Amino acid sequence: MSSESLSPRQGGLLDPLIQSEAWQRFSHTGFYRFIVFPIGQIIVFIVAATVFLTALAYLVALLIPEPRPNIVLSDQISRQLPGMVISGISIGFVYAMVALGYTLVYGVLKFINFAHSEIFMFGSVIGFAFMNFLSSAGVLADWNPVVLVIATILISGIASGLLAVLIERVAYKPLRNAPRLVPLITAIGISFILQDVVRALASITINDFNLTYPTRNIAFFQNPIPVVIGTNEVRVRMTSIIIVIAAVIMLLALNYFVNGTKAGRGIRAISMDQATSGLMGIPVNLMISLTFFIGGAFGGAAGALFGLNVGNVTPYIGFIPGLKAFTAAVLGGIGNITGALLGGLLIGMIEAFLNGLLPYFPAIGIRYTDIITFGILIAVLIFRPSGLLGERVDEKV
Amino acid sequence: MKLNKVVGLLSSAALATALSVSLVAAQDGDNVIRIASQTPLSGPQSVLGVSMSNAVRLAIDELSQPLVDMGYTVEYVPFDDQATPEVGVSNAQQIVADPSILAVVGHLNSGVAIPSSEVYNENDLVMISPANTNPAITDRGYATVNRVCGRDDLQGPTGANYAAELGITSAYVLHDTTAYGQGVAEYFQDEAERLGITVLGFEGTEEASNFDAIIQPILAQSPELIYFGGIYSQTAAFLAQARAAGYEGLFMGPDGTDSTEFAAIAGDAAVGTLYTTVAGPASIYPNAAAFIESYTEAFGEGPQPFAAQSYDSTAIALQAIQAAIESTGGLPSRADVAAAVRATADYEGLTGTITFDANGDPEIGLYYVIEVVSGDPAEWSNNSIIATLEIPSPLTAAAMAEATPAS
Numbered sequence: 165m166s167s168e169s170l171s172p173r174q175g176g177l178l179d180p181l182i183q184s185e186a187w188q189r190f191s192h193t194g195f196y197r198f199i200v201f202p203i204g205q206i207i208v209f210i211v212a213a214t215v216f217l218t219a220l221a222y223l224v225a226l227l228i229p230e231p232r233p234n235i236v237l238s239d240q241i242s243r244q245l246p247g248m249v250i251s252g253i254s255i256g257f258v259y260a261m262v263a264l265g266y267t268l269v270y271g272v273l274k275f276i277n278f279a280h281s282e283i284f285m286f287g288s289v290i291g292f293a294f295m296n297f298l299s300s301a302g303v304l305a306d307w308n309p310v311v312l313v314i315a316t317i318l319i320s321g322i323a324s325g326l327l328a329v330l331i332e333r334v335a336y337k338p339l340r341n342a343p344r345l346v347p348l349i350t351a352i353g354i355s356f357i358l359q360d361v362v363r364a365l366a367s368i369t370i371n372d373f374n375l376t377y378p379t380r381n382i383a384f385f386q387n388p389i390p391v392v393i394g395t396n397e398v399r400v401r402m403t404s405i406i407i408v409i410a411a412v413i414m415l416l417a418l419n420y421f422v423n424g425t426k427a428g429r430g431i432r433a434i435s436m437d438q439a440t441s442g443l444m445g446i447p448v449n450l451m452i453s454l455t456f457f458i459g460g461a462f463g464g465a466a467g468a469l470f471g472l473n474v475g476n477v478t479p480y481i482g483f484i485p486g487l488k489a490f491t492a493a494v495l496g497g498i499g500n501i502t503g504a505l506l507g508g509l510l511i512g513m514i515e516a517f518l519n520g521l522l523p524y525f526p527a528i529g530i531r532y533t534d535i536i537t538f539g540i541l542i543a544v545l546i547f548r549p550s551g552l553l554g555e556r557v558d559e560k561v
Numbered sequence: 562m563k564l565n566k567v568v569g570l571l572s573s574a575a576l577a578t579a580l581s582v583s584l585v586a587a588q589d590g591d592n593v594i595r596i597a598s599q600t601p602l603s604g605p606q607s608v609l610g611v612s613m614s615n616a617v618r619l620a621i622d623e624l625s626q627p628l629v630d631m632g633y634t635v636e637y638v639p640f641d642d643q644a645t646p647e648v649g650v651s652n653a654q655q656i657v658a659d660p661s662i663l664a665v666v667g668h669l670n671s672g673v674a675i676p677s678s679e680v681y682n683e684n685d686l687v688m689i690s691p692a693n694t695n696p697a698i699t700d701r702g703y704a705t706v707n708r709v710c711g712r713d714d715l716q717g718p719t720g721a722n723y724a725a726e727l728g729i730t731s732a733y734v735l736h737d738t739t740a741y742g743q744g745v746a747e748y749f750q751d752e753a754e755r756l757g758i759t760v761l762g763f764e765g766t767e768e769a770s771n772f773d774a775i776i777q778p779i780l781a782q783s784p785e786l787i788y789f790g791g792i793y794s795q796t797a798a799f800l801a802q803a804r805a806a807g808y809e810g811l812f813m814g815p816d817g818t819d820s821t822e823f824a825a826i827a828g829d830a831a832v833g834t835l836y837t838t839v840a841g842p843a844s845i846y847p848n849a850a851a852f853i854e855s856y857t858e859a860f861g862e863g864p865q866p867f868a869a870q871s872y873d874s875t876a877i878a879l880q881a882i883q884a885a886i887e888s889t890g891g892l893p894s895r896a897d898v899a900a901a902v903r904a905t906a907d908y909e910g911l912t913g914t915i916t917f918d919a920n921g922d923p924e925i926g927l928y929y930v931i932e933v934v935s936g937d938p939a940e941w942s943n944n945s946i947i948a949t950l951e952i953p954s955p956l957t958a959a960a961m962a963e964a965t966p967a968s
Contacts, residue, residue, distance in 0.1 A: 240778070240781055244777045244780075248774065373607060374822055376826050380827075380829075381828050387805075399780075399806060401805050470771070473773070474771050474802065475801050475805075476801070478769075515774060519774035519775050529764050531765050
C-alpha cells in the first residue's frame with residue numbers, strides 16, 4: 165500500500181481535481197496517506213473483484229440459463245450474491261494477512277518462507293489456548309466479546325511473531341549466504357517440526373487433537389446477524405464481520421508502519437539493497453528480525469481469526485490456507501504489499517464464487533474449485549509473470 | 562560440522578538398535594504368535610483408532626489363555642495407519658514380512674483397508690475388519706478378508722429410508738471424496754431418489770475447516786435435510802458452521818459421525834443430529850457390560866464406537882488360530898488361519914452372533930439409527946437409538962430369496 169502509485173497522471177478525467185491546490189494539500193496529509201487512501205484502495209479492490217466476478221457469473225448464466233432442471237442460474241446468483249461476497253471477503257482478508265508474511269520475507273530475503281503456514285497454524289492454536297484457559301477458569305463468558313477478540317489477536321499475534329523471529333535466528337540466519345534453495349528446504353523442514361511439536365504439546369496438555377474454540381457456545385459469536393437486502397434476508401456471521409474489521413485495522417497499521425516510520429523506511433531500504441543499507445548504518449539484522457516479527461504477527465493473528473471463524477483447529481490446518489495465501493502473494497506480485505492484499509481478496513472471492521455456483525453444474529462440482537483457482541493463477545502468470553501488481557511499484561517491500 | 566557428526570552418530574546408533582530389535586524379534590522361536598492391528602493412532606481420527614487398538618490389546622490379554630496353555634506366546638503389534646492409504650500399505654508390507662503375524666485386525670477407513678488388504682491377500686494373511694463398511698471390502702471375494710460389521714450399500718439406504726419415514730422431501734448430499742464417504746453418500750442418494758426425495762445437490766469436498774462458501778448454495782436451496790458422508794472431524798465442523806450461518810433443517814450422517822469428538826467439535830449444534838451406524842455404543846449390546854467395565858478399568862475412559870467390534874474381531878482371530886493349531890497339530894500356516902476364520906459360525910461375540918458368509922460378511926448385519934441428544938461429549942453414550950434393523954448380507958439375502966420360492 166505505498167502511496168507512490170498515487171502520483172498524478174497526465175490527461176485523466178480527474179486532472180482538474182487532482183491538480184487543484186486543495187487536493188494537493190490534502191493528499192500530503194497523514195490523514196489521507198494513512199487512512200483515506202488505504203481504505204479507498206481496499207474498497208476499490210473489493211468492489212472491482214465483486215463487479216468482475218458477478219459479471220462473469222451472469223455471463224455464464226446467459227450462456228447456460230438452466231444448468232440443471234428447475235435451477236435458473238441467474239436467480240441463484242442473485243439469491244446467493246451477498247453471502248458469497250461476504251464469505252469471499254472474510255476468507256480473502258485471512259489469505260491477504262497470511263500472504264503479507266510471505267511477501268514481506270520475500271521482499272527482504274528473496275526466499276519463500278514455507279514455514280509461514282505453520283506460523284498461521286500456531287496463531288490459531290495460541291488463540292485456542294488463550295480462550296481455553298479463560299474458559300477453564302470460568303471467566304470466558306464474563307469478558308466483553310470485543311475485549312476478548314482484541315486480547316486474542318494481540319496474544320496470538322505477538323506469540324507467533326516471536327516464534328517467527330526465533331525461527332529466523334535459529335534456522336535461516338546461518339544460511340543467509342547459502343544458495344536460495346537451502347533455506348527453502350530448511351523452511352519445509354521447520355514446517356514439519358512445528359506441526360509435530362504442536363501436536364505433541366496438544367496431546368500432552370489437553371489430550372486432544374481437535375482443538376475447539378470455546379466461543380462456539382457464546383451467543384455473540386454464533387448467532388447470525390440478519391441483513392435484509394432487497395427482497396431476501398441474508399444472515400451474516402459475526403465472526404466474518406470480526407475478521408473484516410480486524411484485518412482492515414491491522415492493514416492500516418501496517419501501511420503506517422512501512423510508509424510512515426523510520427523502522428519501516430529501514431525495511432524498505434534493505435529490501436532494495438541489503439549491503440548498501442548496512443553501510444548506511446541501518447541495522448540489517450534487526451530489520452530482518454522486525455520483518456519476520458511483523459509477518460509472523462500478521463500470520464498468527466490471521467490464524468486466531470480463522471480459528472474463531474471455523475471453530476475447530478488442528479495442528480495440520482495451516483497447509484491449505486498457507487498454500488492459498490502463497491498463491492495470493494504470487495498472484496498479486498510477490499514482494500509487493502498491495503499485491504498481497506489484492507491477491508488475497510481475489511483468491512478468496514474467486515473461491516467463494518466457485519464454491520457457491522459450481523454445485524449447479526453436476527458434471528463439475530466444487531471438487532474442481534481448487535483446480536480452477538490455480539488455473540486462473542497460471543493464466544495470470546503467463547501474461548504477467550511477476551503478478552498483477554508485480555511491476556507497477558519499483559520498491560519491493 | 563561437529564553437530565552434523567553427532568547427529569549422524571546418533572541416527573546410525575538408532576538404526577542399529579532398531580535393526581537388532583527386529584532381528585531379535587524375528588529369531589525368537591516358533592512358539593510366538595503375533596496379532597497385528599492397523600488403525601489411525603495419530604491424526605484427527607485417532608480417538609477412534611486408539612480405542613480400537615486398546616480393545617484389541619484387551620482381547621489378547623483376556624482371551625489368549627488357551628493358546629498359552631498350548632505352549633504359545635501371544636503378542637500384540639499395533640500399527641498406526643494414520644488413516645492414509647500409503648501408510649497403511651507400507652505397514653502392510655512390514656506386517657507380511659514378519660512370519661509370526663498370523664492375523665490383522667483393522668482398519669478404520671475403507672479407503673485404507675482396500676489397498677492394504679491386497680497386500681495381505683497376496684500373502685494369505687487374514688484380515689478381520691471391525692469397522693470397514695465399504696462393499697468393495699468383501700465383494701472382491703478374497704478368502705482372507707472378513708468383517709464383523711455391516712455394509713454401506715445397506716447403511717446408506719437405511720438412512721434414506723428413515724428420512725423418508727420422517728416425511729423429508731428434499732435433501733442435499735455431501736461427501737468427503739474418500740472411498741467410504743463418497744460410497745455411502747451415493748447409496749444414500751440412490752435410495753433417497755428411489756423413495757421420491759429430491760436430491761438438490763451432490764458434492765464432494767476435501768475442505769476440512771472453512772465451509773463458509775460451501776454453505777451458501779445449500780442455504781439458497783434450503784433443503785430439509787443435509788446428508789454428509791464423512792468422518793466426524795470434518796462433518797462436525799461443517800455442521801457447526803452451517804448452524805451459525807442459519808441452516809435450520811435436519812442433519813444426518815453415516816457411522817463416521819459416531820464419536821464423542823462430534824459433540825466436542827459441534828457443541829450444541831450437534832443436538833438433533835441423526836446418524837446411521839453398524840456399531841452402536843458398546844452400552845447397547847447386552848453382552849458387553851463386562852467388556853465396558855474391564856476396558857474402563859484398563860484405560861481410564863470408556864470405549865469408543867468400534868471398540869467392541871475390535872474386541873470381537875480379535876477374539877475370532879484367536880479362536881481361529883486355536884482351531885487351526887488343533888487341526889494341523891503345530892503352528893498353522895497363514896492360509897490355515899484364514900480358512901479357520903472364514904469357517905467361523907455362530908460365534909457369540911459382544912456385538913451379537915457372528916457367522917461369516919462366503920464373502921466374509923456377517924450373514925446378518927445390525928444397523929442402527931441414532932439421534933444425538935446433547936452437545937456434551939460426556940453424554941454421547943446416552944444418544945437415543947431410534948431404530949434397530951437386522952439386514953442380511955447380499956449373499957445371504959440371495960440365498961434366502963432362492964430358498965423362499967422352493968418352500
